[in-house]
Amino acid sequence: MKLTLPPGVSPANFDAALKKFEAVVGKEWVLATDQDRDVYSDIYAPGSEEEWPPSAAVAPASTEEIQAIVKIANENKTPLWPVSRGKNLGYGTAAPRMPGTVVMDLGRMNKIHEVDPELAYCVIEPGVGFFELYEHIQRHNIPLWLSVPGNAWGSVIGNALDHGIGYTPYGTNARNICGMEVVLPDGDLVRTGMGAMENNKASHLFPFSYGPSWDQMFSQSNLGIVSKMGLWLMPAPETSLQITVDIPKEEDISWVIDTLAPLKINGLIDQSIFIPSWLGKMVLLGRREDFWDKPGAIPEWRVQELLKEHNLGYWQVSLRFYGDRDVVQARANAVKKAFDGKLTNPWVDEWWEQGQPVNAMDITMGVPSAVALQMGDWVGGRGAHMGFSPVVPAHSKHVMHQLKRSRKIIAEHDVDFYASFTLHGRFANNVNMLMYDRDDEAQVKNIRSLFNALIKDARESGYGEYRTHLGWMDAVADTFDFNNHAQRRLTEKVKDALDPNGILAPGKQGIWPSAYRGQADKEFRS
Secondary structure, three states: OOOOOOOOOOHHHHHHHHHHHHHHHOHHHEEOOHHHHHHOOOOOOOOOHHHOOOOOEEOOOOHHHHHHHHHHHHHHOOOEEEEOOOOOOOOOOOOOOOOOOEEEEOOOOOOEEEEEOOOOEEEEOOOOEHHHHHHHHHHOOOOEEOOOOOOOOOEHHHHHHOOOEOOOOOOEHHHHEEEEEEEOOOOOEEEOHHHHOOOOOOOOOOOOOOOOOOHHHHOOOOOOEEEEEEEEOEEOOOEEEEEEEEEOOHHHHHHHHHHHHHHHHOOOOOOOEEEEEOHHHHOOOOOHHHHOOOOOOOOHHHHHHHHHHOOOOOEEEEEEEEEOHHHHHHHHHHHHHHOOOOOOOOOEEEEEEOOOOOOOOOHHHOOOOOHHHHHHHOOOOOEEEEEEOEEEEOOHHHHHHHHHHHHHHHHHOOOOOOEEEEEOOOEEEEEEEEEEEOOOHHHHHHHHHHHHHHHHHHHHHOOEEOOOOHHHHHHHHHHOOHHHHHHHHHHHHHHHHHOOOOOEOOOHHHOOOHHHHHHOOOOOOO
16 A cells, blocks of 8 residues: 555655654554555455555554654654554454554553452453453463453454443443543543542542543543553353244344343343344355355345244344352243243253353353454455444334334345344344445445445434444534534544644544544545
């Protein structure tokens, strides 16, 4: 990938900044060749990765090096795009929102500072991945479990900051954040919560502060660079029981949600409940051409054949209970009772007790996996995906309203319908996986058009995405429009106060500093 400079930055000024970066991190950790830029591009880009090109990357190894780089960036007006590991597939990976921004790769900062087995928390740096933390815990025989996402090859901190989701009782990962160390856009260093007191003993235990609490200010934001974080972990349970049932019809999701949501809200079920549609299982069994080798979306008659051939329901409900065996059994029985008279298939029970092996593919038991990467192979070619992910109230009226509309729009664009709902109690994330071949220009154009249509339609129905691909960050931010986009205006005021030179992640989540506000893309991308 050829060099694209940041807006307003001259070649001389850019080269001067890189030289200064080299003095901080060493020449080998300033990455500015065409090949380096390829590495930090969006490998799942819906179109050319050159739409969001980095100019270079710099990889600090410490908080002090982050501070030094930030100060240089201010001196040379050279914008930075921090990434923990850059593995956020379908959302932009490591690529920057604004072309020419220098990627700050925090992957070298991979220290596990502390894992407390009694109070169940860890203190880690952004380069620590789920696999590394899991292996550390296993190696030291620490009785704690992680909350892992479907694709766990990325950063633990990065996932929590981007509102990622796991599938244990600790599944809403942003809620597990407790105490951060953050480099501000001017290079100043703060610690949030009780950590604002030097050597405070409850820094990673009490989730608030004395006075305003700032932790969530740094999630999905460009207001600071998190260099260290405390994160709560789940104590390993004595036993666990998984109960699974296939749900035959698409419209059954209506009563399934209405049955499960009250049980989740009242605490009978404590895990985040992942409910995938049939295609979520099929992508693990082969490629699309193995089941349907014709162009266009798989027709409904063929879907029904595939469900019979592979003994699948349209949806699958899999619930896991954790803790004392008698309590686990009683809770499972209560859930089964709530489903009495509604099921055509029997529940399948699977017990686990401490000391028994753990299924290496089971994210509900805190085991990291990269199995979700297989969906990239579904369509063939350079397979990729985007996730359209609105948040809906956990009620049949809203779930069915969202499902029917999104399904209709996806059908109009002749794309396979792959939906899932992750139920957290009062709300559910509706993730629609849109899979395509990056080498097929017609498919890419169609997916972009589809994504625009889904954003527009969801806004008109009162639903918004909880995260999105970097190319649509402005479009999604524009849907949050109460009082002439008052929330965005508030964040812009804070951004301009903390980052007057606009050097930190311009455009992230649609927040542009005054220096680059003209770069915003207000229209839905074609």
